[in-house]
Amino acid sequence: xxxxxxxxxAPATAAPPADGQAPAPAVPAGMTxxxxxxxxAPAPESTEIVSIASEYGxxxxxxxxxxxxxxQLITLNPATEAPLAxxxxxxxxxxxxxxxxxxxxxxxxxxxxxxxxxxxxxxxIARALQERAREFxxxxxxxxxxxxxxxxxxxxxxxxxxxxxxxxxxDKLEYAGFGPGPRPLGVAGQxxxxxxxxxxxxxxxxxxxxxxxxxxxxxAETTPLTALLLAEVCQQAGLPPGVVNVLTGxxxxxxxxxxxxxxxxxxxxxxxxxxxxxxxxxAGTGKRLTLELGGKAANxxxxxxxxxxxxxxxxxxxxxxxxxxxxxxxxxxxxxxxxDAVLDRLxxxxxxLRLGDPLDKxxxxxxxxxxxxxxxxxxxxxxxxxxxxxxxxxxxxLPARGFWFPxxxxxxxxxSHRIAREEIFGxxxxxxxxxxxxxxxxxxxxxxxxxxxxxxxxxGSRILWMSQRLRAGVVWANTFNRFDxxxxxxxxxxxxxxxxxxxxxxxxxxxx
Amino acid sequence: MAIEQAIERSGAAAAAxxxxxxxxxxxxxxxxVLHGLDGVDEVGAVARTASLATRSIKKDAKLWxxxxxxxxxxxxxxxxxxxxxxVRAMCAKARRPDPADPAVPPVAxxxxxxxxxxxxxxxxxxxxxxxxxxxxxxxxxxxxxxVKLADTADAVAGGATEVDMVIDRGAFLAGRYGLVYEEIVAxxxxxxxxxLKVILETGxxxxxxxxxxxxxxxxxxxxxxxxxxxxxxxxxxxxxVALVMLTAxxxxxxxxxxxxxxxxxxxxxxxKDAVRYLVLVSETAGADWLTPxxxxxxxxxxxxxxxxxxxxxxxxxxxxxxxxxVD
Numbered sequence: 001x002x003x004x005x006x007x008x009x010a011p012a013t014a015a016p017p018a019d020g021q022a023p024a025p026a027v028p029a030g031m032t033x034x035x036x037x038x039x040x041a042p043a044p045e046s047t048e049i050v051s052i053a054s055e056y057g058x059x060x061x062x063x064x065x066x067x068x069x070x071x072q073l074i075t076l077n078p079a080t081e082a083p084l085a086x087x088x089x090x091x092x093x094x095x096x097x098x099x100x101x102x103x104x105x106x107x108x109x110x111x112x113x114x115x116x117x118x119x120x121x122x123x124x125i126a127r128a129l130q131e132r133a134r135e136f137x138x139x140x141x142x143x144x145x146x147x148x149x150x151x152x153x154x155x156x157x158x159x160x161x162x163x164x165x166x167x168x169x170x171d172k173l174e175y176a177g178f179g180p181g182p183r184p185l186g187v188a189g190q191x192x193x194x195x196x197x198x199x200x201x202x203x204x205x206x207x208x209x210x211x212x213x214x215x216x217x218x219x220a221e222t223t224p225l226t227a228l229l230l231a232e233v234c235q236q237a238g239l240p241p242g243v244v245n246v247l248t249g250x251x252x253x254x255x256x257x258x259x260x261x262x263x264x265x266x267x268x269x270x271x272x273x274x275x276x277x278x279x280x281x282x283a284g285t286g287k288r289l290t291l292e293l294g295g296k297a298a299n300x301x302x303x304x305x306x307x308x309x310x311x312x313x314x315x316x317x318x319x320x321x322x323x324x325x326x327x328x329x330x331x332x333x334x335x336x337x338x339x340d341a342v343l344d345r346l347x348x349x350x351x352x353l354r355l356g357d358p359l360d361k362x363x364x365x366x367x368x369x370x371x372x373x374x375x376x377x378x379x380x381x382x383x384x385x386x387x388x389x390x391x392x393x394x395x396x397x398l399p400a401r402g403f404w405f406p407x408x409x410x411x412x413x414x415x416s417h418r419i420a421r422e423e424i425f426g427x428x429x430x431x432x433x434x435x436x437x438x439x440x441x442x443x444x445x446x447x448x449x450x451x452x453x454x455x456x457x458x459x460g461s462r463i464l465w466m467s468q469r470l471r472a473g474v475v476w477a478n479t480f481n482r483f484d485x486x487x488x489x490x491x492x493x494x495x496x497x498x499x500x501x502x503x504x505x506x507x508x509x510x511x512x
Numbered sequence: 513m514a515i516e517q518a519i520e521r522s523g524a525a526a527a528a529x530x531x532x533x534x535x536x537x538x539x540x541x542x543x544x545v546l547h548g549l550d551g552v553d554e555v556g557a558v559a560r561t562a563s564l565a566t567r568s569i570k571k572d573a574k575l576w577x578x579x580x581x582x583x584x585x586x587x588x589x590x591x592x593x594x595x596x597x598x599v600r601a602m603c604a605k606a607r608r609p610d611p612a613d614p615a616v617p618p619v620a621x622x623x624x625x626x627x628x629x630x631x632x633x634x635x636x637x638x639x640x641x642x643x644x645x646x647x648x649x650x651x652x653x654x655x656x657x658x659v660k661l662a663d664t665a666d667a668v669a670g671g672a673t674e675v676d677m678v679i680d681r682g683a684f685l686a687g688r689y690g691l692v693y694e695e696i697v698a699x700x701x702x703x704x705x706x707x708l709k710v711i712l713e714t715g716x717x718x719x720x721x722x723x724x725x726x727x728x729x730x731x732x733x734x735x736x737x738x739x740x741x742x743x744x745x746x747x748x749x750x751x752x753v754a755l756v757m758l759t760a761x762x763x764x765x766x767x768x769x770x771x772x773x774x775x776x777x778x779x780x781x782x783x784k785d786a787v788r789y790l791v792l793v794s795e796t797a798g799a800d801w802l803t804p805x806x807x808x809x810x811x812x813x814x815x816x817x818x819x820x821x822x823x824x825x826x827x828x829x830x831x832x833x834x835x836x837x838v839d
Binding site: 043149352 | 551559560574577759
């Protein structure tokens, strides 16, 4: 933190002021009352805008209905562990019904519909997302645990932006560069994760619908609520029945969906382990597959970087959404000559982060999404201690109930440590150092993953040199975690294949 | 920190910086120091201020901020049409911003042209309100050093307790850092006991790298405060500019133990803007700077909006604008 010298007098050990004069006398008394600490008062976003039903059914063929076998799961508020709602668990029979509805819609209405007509529905959904943005943001923060600042300023606006963006493509597919008269692929089964529940739904649905494909979407077990509200928005937009179907449930539901023979396409975002299982299940079936899996991104800071902005980028890279981001900058590679200076400022900056109630508008760090994920973060960070890395967290009081983990930095990490190799998916940063640009590239690429990377330097030529050599789907220069619907996103190696976003994102849903 | 490294690398500059009193700083030595500062990425700085602008300040925190902002105001009139009558009215407002509520603190200072300083001095006798005067051929600074020093001496002789000088932006943009430095040192000497605020006129420096360099240059030359703008150039103070200056004073204090103040000025008219600046101060330089000793807001119409918002916080209802005096 800034020097704590009181008043204007310099501490005895400090250098004299540069002008050599004594510090100017204090301003007359009376206006110098010490301010004390200025603590922000609680500023919770009201939950009144959201009405959460006690029970939710599956969204199949334009209607909500319970699971055929009546099974349900309970979704929690991870910040309090209080149950939010009971949600239907789709079984094989429900998957059959949903896929059949999507097939019918594809063949009879959505597939044959002119692109310009499809675009109208996408625009309507996009507008409804904007109009109901606060409702979506509050619900997302309740169900996921992320700070309202992020759901309000990132998740929901970006979700709407994806629908707007792909709405524009719907009648221009011939000009998307996939040859003349590209045809839709058919019926897509889409399984999405819990870290950006609505945004991932938008990433999956918007390009598919623009391309003329129909969808069966399986949201994550712990975060089904905004996908169900999105289903309601589809109804509100008058989307023909069966074009979008939402099957809530757990892993078995997802497994039943991806194994269903009625699909033309499977899209999955989630862990690498599940991605490999899906890959095996889909192999040889003729279904198209795109996978967006884990990551262990290197955020590389050179000694000529804009340090304060780099520190912001490091914080954004690993503490955005509590680090539960597949492209999180979880490995910080610091040029050794600048390492201490950057770490000093990083620690000072971390001391200003505000952890707590996700619905408070001033919260920077919210709750971890589930007990299971918290357990994994704890297990991996304990391995950091055991393997000899040095752990540091700012002074930080964790709420008594709910799933919480403090922002954490490990220094003295080497490439062989588990915390440098395995995806933690939590607010835990592993700091390594390098000496030369080539060493930075070598270390950054020394991972089975390859989703994203960051480069911080004021030297433009080095940015280009690095980005040509980094094996990552996205390389951010002097920024991190920037997303735009026009920009393709996806990975190398164990981070998956296929691209989402931009013109490239259409390819996954076109028979081109 | 890059500046420390730059100073270490540059023996000449290090010697010059440590023995700056009375010494002569060459353009080259200063260039090595100032161009060795960390770069500022504008996109990142803008993003940071946009994010901090979403802080939601409510209830007690807001009330504290509104009072603090009143205590930090340099109530300003810098018009060709200024008269003794205008200045007297403003001084009355500065001493007692809200006649209906004695709990409202006085502002930090008034800010006037040098020829009106004696009027302000007479009017503010016995109060805690400081008297700031712009000097050094404000606002353009296009005059000889002799004229600038005479301008300063005039203000101080009239009773100014604070002097707001402008730097020679032309010299700065031409890379003649030594000239800018020497002028600040000379004006500082002419100030005597008066506080020196150095106006960078960031709207003419344009880049945030320049803002950082000018901030360090002013601090090295002995500024008590660094100030964004004259208010005569658009853009005046902006949150990214304030961010960079607050970062500079934070780093300078860490390096030297000497805390330099920051004054933002120009275009700050609403309580909401003022509170956003306080958030910037709090989360960049830190709580130490949340005092009129180290943070000022140059403004005029801002004061009544602060008073109106303050009354709203206390009573729960908005007042009529005519409930507050226009001076």
